[in-house]
Amino acid sequence: MSIAASGHRNHWMSDLDDIDRKLLALLQENGRTSYAELGKAVGLAVSSVNDRVRKLQDRGxxxxxYAALSAEALRLDLLAIIFVGWTDPATEAPFLARVADEPSILECHHVTGAWNYLLKVRTHTTRDLEAFLAAIVKGVPGVQRTETLIVLSSAKETFHLPLELPAWRNPRA
Amino acid sequence: MSIAASGHRNHWMSDLDDIDRKLLALLQENGRTSYAELGKAVGLAVSSVNDRVRKLQDRGxxxxxYAALSAEALRLDLLAIIFVGWTDPATEAPFLARVADEPSILECHHVTGAWNYLLKVRTHTTRDLEAFLAAIVKGVPGVQRTETLIVLSSAKETFHLPLELPAWRNPRA
DNA sequence: GAAATTCTCCGCAAAATTTCCGGAATCATG
DNA sequence: CATGATTCCGGAAATTTTGCGGAGAATTTC
Known part of the structure; x- marks a missing residue:
């Protein structure tokens, strides 16, 4: 019995079976895994793996x-979490425009709570962070408050999305 | 004059010249860019590009x-930022062990401020998040406080590290 | 339940890419 | 300016990707 026969497809949009999930897991770990190797892992021919991967790309x-670069090797030694707040809603649009073309900002999330946005920022030094804060806070009129947390160390920082059902998942969900 | 001649190497560890940075920028955008295309972009032969990329990998x-998957397509609709705190230092080790093998935790940072750690977590539903919090808070003895921020929307979420000097960089750095 | 449609899978061959090599050219050093 | 290290190059071999046509299975339709 093949792996495919052991699983069954869901009926939701992404419609992934066990083979798809296995392929995604392998490609998350190494985006350059050859189709031959993928095929060996899931028990499919090279061309079949090609079909599947192409469809996974087409479906989005x-x-x-992407190549993942080393922040350490690039000497981006400072990682900071910055909360940003304002009261005037007109502040949001220019703020987001500023965020979009600022490469040092890796993430920008609209969050619940006392603040409006949360930024994840990488710079080389504290001096750079200081200049960055001045550029953002002073550069975007309306930004009133910021709070900066410095990351002392990162125990985990992965791009891999969870593919299997978590063990703690509520059984009635 | 070649591109290489226009730049000059630094003397720090990573020792990147302008061509290296250009290659890294291109591979950050598309990790499957062929050496032929990379070579055309930087003015090098295919084999030279191969040499450079291999060295960039060897140097770390x-x-x-990595293949980047769509959280939306995988129905991971909930993104949360969770602060975790405790007073007993003995809590840290089992907490980190728990974090390491929990796929729903994408990031875990040791941060300055009132909290010990900051987690970035993706789940399918609020119900899953509830179960996750119960598993982490109750599952790790010593964890006393948590605070959860829900991400309403993400204006930016990139893996691309900044390669060029920022415009606001302090000139005396 | 039979026919038709769709889907998945396969092998194969062409095209593209990667990899490795020796040697030329360039750069750094003494 | 000699020497050694590094970078670059073209080309050939190995690997990989890609695009077929068709077989087989599953699903749908009548």
């Missing part, structure tokens, strides 16, 4: 394949 | 090449 499940 | 500047 695989957004892209 | 390129940590790996």
């Amino acid at each position: 499940v695989i957004e892209g394949v | 500047v390129i940590e790996g090449v």
Whole structure:
């Protein structure tokens, strides 16, 4: 019995079976895994793996394949979490425009709670962070408050999305 | 004059010249860019590009090449930022062990401020998040406080590290 | 339940890419 | 300016990707 026969497809949009999930797991770990190797892992021919991966890309499940660079090697030694707040709603649009073309901002999330946005920022030094804060806070009129947390160390920082059902998942969900 | 001649190497560890940075920028955008295309972009032969990329990998500047999956396509609709706190230092080790093998935790940072750690977590539903919090808070003895922020929307979420000097960089750095 | 449609899978061959090599050219050093 | 290290190059071999046509299975339709 093949792996495919052991599983069954869901009926939701992404419609992934066990083989798809296995392929995604392998490609998340190494985006350059050859189709031959993938095929060996899931028990499919090279051309079949090609079909599947192409469809996963077409369906948008695989957004892209990217080289991950080392922040340490690039001497981006400072990682900071910055909360940003304002009261005037007109502040948001220019703020987001500023965020979009600022490469040092890796993430920008609209969050619940006392603050408006949360930024994840990488710089080389505290001096750079200081200059960055001045550029953002002073550069975007309306930004009133910021609070900066410095990351002392990162125990985990992965791009891998969870593919299997978590063990703690509520059984009635 | 070649591109190489226009730049000059630094003397720090990673020792990247303009061509290296250009290659890294291109591979950050598309990890499957062929050496032929990379060579056309930087003005080098295919084999030379191969040499450079291999060295960038060996030096650890390129940590790996990964397929990025769509959280939306995988129905991971909930993104949460969770602060975790405790007073007993003995709590840290089992907490980190728990974090390591929990796929729903994408990031875990040791941060300054009132909290000990910051987690970035993706789940399918609020119900899953509830179960996750119960598993982490109750599952790790010593964890006393948590605070959860829900991400309403993400204006930016990139893996691309900044490669060029920022415009606001302090000139005396 | 039979026919038709769709889907998945396969092998194969062409095209593209990667990889490795020796040697030329360039750069750094003493 | 000699020497050694590094970078670059073209080309050939190995690997990989890609695009077929068709077989087989599953699903749908009548």
